Amino acid sequence: MVGPMGVTRREALAGGVALATGAWGAPSLWLPSRQAAPVVVASANGLTSKNGGTVSCVETAFNLMVSGGDVLDALVEGVAIVESDPEDTSVGYGGLPNAEGTVQLDAAVMHGTRKTAGGVACLEGVRTPAKVASAVMLSTDHHLLVGEGAQKFARQMGFQVEDDLNTERSRKAWLEWKRRSDPEHFPDPRKRGGTEVAMEMAREGWFPIEHVFGTIHANAVGPDGSIAAVTTTSGLAFKIPGRVGDSPILGAGLYADGNVGAAGSTGRGEANLFGLCSFLIVEEMRRGSSPLDAGVFALRRVAEKTEARLKRPDASLAFGLQFYVLDKSGRFAGVSTNPGSFAVCDESGPRLAALEVVR
Numbered sequence: 001m002v003g004p005m006g007v008t009r010r011e012a013l014a015g016g017v018a019l020a021t022g023a024w025g026a027p028s029l030w031l032p033s034r035q036a037a038p039v040v041v042a043s044a045n046g047l048t049s050k051n052g053g054t055v056s057c058v059e060t061a062f063n064l065m066v067s068g069g070d071v072l073d074a075l076v077e078g079v080a081i082v083e084s085d086p087e088d089t090s091v092g093y094g095g096l097p098n099a100e101g102t103v104q105l106d107a108a109v110m111h112g113t114r115k116t117a118g119g120v121a122c123l124e125g126v127r128t129p130a131k132v133a134s135a136v137m138l139s140t141d142h143h144l145l146v147g148e149g150a151q152k153f154a155r156q157m158g159f160q161v162e163d164d165l166n167t168e169r170s171r172k173a174w175l176e177w178k179r180r181s182d183p184e185h186f187p188d189p190r191k192r193g194g195t196e197v198a199m200e201m202a203r204e205g206w207f208p209i210e211h212v213f214g215t216i217h218a219n220a221v222g223p224d225g226s227i228a229a230v231t232t233t234s235g236l237a238f239k240i241p242g243r244v245g246d247s248p249i250l251g252a253g254l255y256a257d258g259n260v261g262a263a264g265s266t267g268r269g270e271a272n273l274f275g276l277c278s279f280l281i282v283e284e285m286r287r288g289s290s291p292l293d294a295g296v297f298a299l300r301r302v303a304e305k306t307e308a309r310l311k312r313p314d315a316s317l318a319f320g321l322q323f324y325v326l327d328k329s330g331r332f333a334g335v336s337t338n339p340g341s342f343a344v345c346d347e348s349g350p351r352l353a354a355l356e357v358v359r
């Protein structure tokens with residue numbers, strides 16, 4: 001069955017689409033030049049983080065794009081709320097630092113319609129790495145700048161570069177992690193390692209468990225039909241300095257194609273990098289799959305490609321990995337190895353929707 005905006009009942013249930021008219025004043029948002037049902041999809045912190053204010057990432061991005069703003073500019077402004085929020089210990093300012101106590105950030109942006117992209121990795125000192133990734137896209141002939149080069153570029157572009165992006169909370173969490181894990185020797189990932197200590201600390205309430213891994217991904221289709229995606233993160237908590245996950249890698253942390261749709265991820269970056277799943281998902285949709293089916297396909301591929309030490313005795317995946325998927329007609333889905341939710345904003349308003357679990 002196909003509902004409003006071409007949404008099937010199965011996807012509506014999985015994606016939490018409101019089939020009835022929402023209470024958010026939808027008709028007034030209908031623009032004359034409109035060619036698509038606008039929607040923003042993001043990880044859950046796209047709705048829960050407000051940096052002490054009243055509006056979230058998904059609302060900000062949606063409002064900007066239905067007011068005529070470019071879809072990617074709108075997303076970058078939206079995720080800046082989460083990047084700047086000291087309470088979100090997974091992204092930007094106050095993100096959990098690396099094993100040496102330094103906050104190192106990764107981000108990428110991709111404009112599927114304009115066919116442009118940019119990214120930064122291991123960037124220190126700038127609270128809003130997605131804005132630097134945008135500057136890489138707009139002002140260079142490259143797709144990815146890393147480390148000191150990325151910071152130097154940010155400074156040259158006029159970004160404020162701070163000595164330390166830790167908050168008291170992230171610094172104290174790092175000190176406790178260091179005390180417990182003895183990072184003078186790189187932890188052997190096959191034994192009790194740094195991630196295990198971080199999980200233990202999350203269970204004790206030092207920071208939310210989803211911030212051990214943790215990121216914001218957001219993608220959108222604008223009223224003019226243009227499609228874009230952004231992913232920004234402090235990466236794996238207490239990672240080895242220099243570690244880069246999936247977030248800033250095109251095809252892994254995000255992918256957007258103006259003729260098809262967009263996908264992006266949060267969770268164990270190493271598992272996603274192995275299969276370049278955002279690209280895989282968009283290619284599946286190009287072949288005709290729905291957002292939900294394409295996301296499920298990618299998680300099944302991850303399960304096939306995952307080594308035994310990362311599986312539970314029942315063969316299910318022992319890590320969190322999520323994909324947020326959107327097609328050009330505005331259909332969307334969120335899929336995950338664990339139960340949880342993701343954020344959506346469309347003409348029915350901002351809300352959380354349930355992730356489809358694939359083990």
Ligand code: ASP
Pocket residue numbers: 212213214215233234235236244245246247265266267268269270
């Ligand atoms: N995917 C990110 C990374 O691996 C972390 C996360 O989203 O949880 O760096």
